[in-house]
Amino acid sequence: MMMFPDEILQRLQRTGIVAGFSVEQTQHAVPLAKALFKGGIDAIELTLRTAAGIDAVRAICAEVPEMLVGVGTILTPETVREVKAAGASFGVAPGMNARVVRAAQEIEFPFAPGIMTPSDLEAAIELGCRFVKFFPAEAAGGISYLRSMSAPYKHLGIQYFPLGGLNAENMLPYLKESNVAAIGGSWIVKQTMVNNEDWDGITTSAANVIKAKNKGFENE
Numbered sequence: 001m002m003m004f005p006d007e008i009l010q011r012l013q014r015t016g017i018v019a020g021f022s023v024e025q026t027q028h029a030v031p032l033a034k035a036l037f038k039g040g041i042d043a044i045e046l047t048l049r050t051a052a053g054i055d056a057v058r059a060i061c062a063e064v065p066e067m068l069v070g071v072g073t074i075l076t077p078e079t080v081r082e083v084k085a086a087g088a089s090f091g092v093a094p095g096m097n098a099r100v101v102r103a104a105q106e107i108e109f110p111f112a113p114g115i116m117t118p119s120d121l122e123a124a125i126e127l128g129c130r131f132v133k134f135f136p137a138e139a140a141g142g143i144s145y146l147r148s149m150s151a152p153y154k155h156l157g158i159q160y161f162p163l164g165g166l167n168a169e170n171m172l173p174y175l176k177e178s179n180v181a182a183i184g185g186s187w188i189v190k191q192t193m194v195n196n197e198d199w200d201g202i203t204t205s206a207a208n209v210i211k212a213k214n215k216g217f218e219n220e
């Protein structure tokens with residue numbers, strides 16, 4: 001079974017930058033998603049680390065349909081089903097859990113497990129994954145680590161989604177790598193901005209990231 005439809009992969013590739021965040025209060029979810037979209041970020045990874053997580057996914061899917069809604073920190077098969085029912089378009093996890101991958105396959109929910117080592121990657125490949133999250137990207141060794149780790153699997157056409165320690169200063173080499181579909185991280189949405197309901201600040205933060213990306217590709 002196709003683990004990750006081309007259509008969603010292409011949506012991720014279009015902007016190439018995914019804003020990761022979690023929300024403490026459900027009512028923050030919709031204005032936050034709208035603020036990101038206004039700044040040019042059209043894909044999110046809402047991490048399920050708070051009680052408000054699933055309700056926040058549901059609210060964004062219902063009220064901000066222009067946003068591509070991904071969910072992170074999917075650690076159990078039950079959560080895969082819950083996240084799909086909430087309306088999310090795709091899911092990711094920090095690690096490679098075969099039970100979670102199989103649960104996603106059973107209900108045809110696009111899912112990218114997290115990988116860091118060749119062994120993680122081979123486990124994901126064996127389960128049929130061709131799109132994987134690379135986490136924690138910077139701590140693992142960054143772009144040079146990704147290049148050498150992924151080299152033996154190049155012929156398989158794996159696409160990577162690096163997260164973990166990324167920001168506007170170090171994202172460009174990843175974005176320029178041909179097997180990187182998109183990058184993401186939590187630096188775009190600062191928790192203090194959410195707490196202060198500073199939606200304009202979040203729009204500016206998103207716009208600055210897009211600006212930095214465009215500048216980095218200017219002379220190519």
Ligand SMILES: O=C(O)C(=O)C[C@H](O)[C@H](O)COP(=O)(O)O
Nearest residue numbers: 072073093094163164165185186
């Ligand atoms: O929860 C998941 O599914 C994850 O894999 C973890 C998050 O994507 C990272 O925590 C983002 O990393 P930072 O940008 O360094 O904060």
